Amino acid sequence: MQQNIKIVLVNTSHPGNIGGAARAMKNMGLSELVLVDPKLFPHDEAVSRASGATDILDNAKVVATLEEAIADCQLAIGTSARERHIPWPLVDPRQAADLVFNEQLKTAFVFGREDRGLTNEELQRCHYHVHIPSVEGFSSLNLAAAVQVIAYELRMQELSLQDGPIVKSKWDVPAATSEQLDYMLGHLEKVLGDIEFLDPKAPRQVMTRFRRLFQRSQLDQQEVGMLRGMLTAIERQQPKGE
Amino acid sequence: MQQNIKIVLVNTSHPGNIGGAARAMKNMGLSELVLVDPKLFPHDEAVSRASGATDILDNAKVVATLEEAIADCQLAIGTSARERHIPWPLVDPRQAADLVFNEQLKTAFVFGREDRGLTNEELQRCHYHVHIPSVEGFSSLNLAAAVQVIAYELRMQELSLQDGPIVKSKWDVPAATSEQLDYMLGHLEKVLGDIEFLDPKAPRQVMTRFRRLFQRSQLDQQEVGMLRGMLTAIERQQPKGE
Incomplete structure (x- = not known):
């Protein structure tokens, strides 16, 4: 299922964040990274922050526009930190993960610029907006941290659909009767x-x-x-x- | 409730991670940071990665040992990436957040070193171990990313206990009859x-x-x-x- 999901980073300024996003993806079992017009890529800092997730960086697709990045996707979900002029269908990260697994569609999660997020036009190309419920007044997450939260929720959703507990403790001795x-x-x-x-x-x-x-x-x-x-x-x- | 929770970072090597952790905390409404014997702190890189969460860095308490850090806590939950020799009560991040809000205890979440995590001794001082369910073979999250996931789950738990949806879409026009x-x-x-x-x-x-x-x-x-x-x-x- 995770192979049905791509992470799209738009106009990223800091290559370290691309590396951090790649690491977060690999930790959670995601592999498809698309970079829309990144400022600096490839870059040493991306490799360093990827901390071993270099396969994801090596396979990352660089494209010029968001349209290209999501052309093959059936569902696009854009991250948004603030209310927009025209309200849009809005979900939290858990609901977003739920959508993805219910719908079984080829899905893109789209992340904006470090300083300004996604433009209104970019957000309007997305079926849903997802908001990570940060506190008012300090709502902007680091880009790689935002990717981590979304990737984590996707992983939790995937594991919750399997049998048994998400985290398995292998106790070494049977419980007393x-x-x-x-x-x-x-x-x-x-x-x-x-x-x-x-x-x-x-x-x-x-x-x-x-x-x-x-x-x-x-x-x-x-x-x-x-x-x-x-x-x-x-x-x-x-x-x-x- | 969030003021009942402290984040404890043990022996952190990279000051950038301390800054990233502070930012993640502030995004999610946490404020109490305790650093056990950090390699480099205070440090410019911490301030830069905190991206405005400098109040959390300024108020961070630096102590010499984990014992000191958790002395006033009634519940300590240590992050762990791998199975330990003696199995310990183990939860996933969602269960951990649930515990904290159910028990209403002064709680520490304890995070280990970037390269080796927590020692067995440190983990044995914790009531529970929490494992972020990463994939096998690439299981080690960036430290600030791990703090982000835990802080996010605490925030989701807090918001889920309030009335109404976690993320509120203010549609501007009433639905059609x-x-x-x-x-x-x-x-x-x-x-x-x-x-x-x-x-x-x-x-x-x-x-x-x-x-x-x-x-x-x-x-x-x-x-x-x-x-x-x-x-x-x-x-x-x-x-x-x-």
């Missing part, structure tokens, strides 16, 4: 009695708090074993008697 | 008959497609007026007769 937890809490209660920590007449409230704590922790089986080992060691320290 | 649309379509059908575009024996399918098109467009009242004006102009061009 209820029975294992009960044995451990029983063992704990006995030891807390041995060491005279529990009030034998009213042990319940403390034990309830311990249960809440260890249930909330979702103990794994190794942790339960570790705690029981500790309890056994405490028992061994106890003076014989009784 | 069903009756206005019907009049316009009736007018269109008449004119299409006049100009002999419609097959008078089977006008329905074309008119259904026009209805679908204009309903999908969610015409506003000015657009309906514009279309009716156009239809009237076509009528005026027609030879008198019949």
Whole structure:
């Protein structure tokens, strides 16, 4: 799906931002970069900021006009920081990513100049405008940062359509069962009695708090074993008697 | 709420990244920046990349250790690009933002070195690890870009808890009513008959497609007026007769 999406940068002034955009794209699985009349490209600073995403820079297409850049696209979404004279269909980055995956169209995300964004004419060539919801009074994101946010949302959308959690934690030990937890809490209660920590007449409230704590922790089986080992060691320290 | 959140950068090498992080924070309404033993700070490059977010740089606290940086925090969330030896509670950026707003705790987001991230010891001081779901094989984001993604998710979470859409389009004209649309379509059908575009024996399918098109467009009242004006102009061009 990501191969259906191109990133278009219009009239970029700073080659470092082109490199930063390429890196952000590659991090998030995008590969098609089109540069409309960049001020300086190719450039060492682009390579340096790309930090290894040089394949994207090498394959970047340089064209003279936005029309050329989006000629083969079925959907164009332009980034916009401010309200325009004629209101246009406007989405946030999450809605934009949603659109792209719902519609399954060849899509261009179009980013404007560092200082002035896209012109009204350029924005009017886009089906939608996307606004990254920055705070009023300091609303202009760095260009590569804006590409990062859009690319991130596309990646999140892609992953959310797959099975399972987006970020997978591979826990190394199975979770403890209820029975294992009960044995451990029983063992704990006995030891807390041995060491005279529990009030034998009213042990319940403390034990309830311990249960809440260890249930909330979702103990794994190794942790339960570790705690029981500790309890056994405490028992061994106890003076014989009784 | 955002004032309950601090961004902690550990051992940053490039002052430009500190500036970029400050800009990303300010764009998204964050203000508290803590630098743990930065290589070069203050620095011109930080100011230049901050692009106006100098108040955040000026107020940044420089400390010697991570312990100091997070001493007053109730929740610490460390960014991590790879699986660690001992698995740790792991979330994606959206889940992390959710946690922060659910728990309403003083929270630190901790970001590591450009080249090596956080050490295992540093990560173990964090309650959660957050992983930005980059592609395998090119998983390391630029530091300021990573701050941008986290700050963006926090902003989205904050805005989603408010009423109304995250990004508000102020359309300038009310949407057309069903009756206005019907009049316009009736007018269109008449004119299409006049100009002999419609097959008078089977006008329905074309008119259904026009209805679908204009309903999908969610015409506003000015657009309906514009279309009716156009239809009237076509009528005026027609030879008198019949």
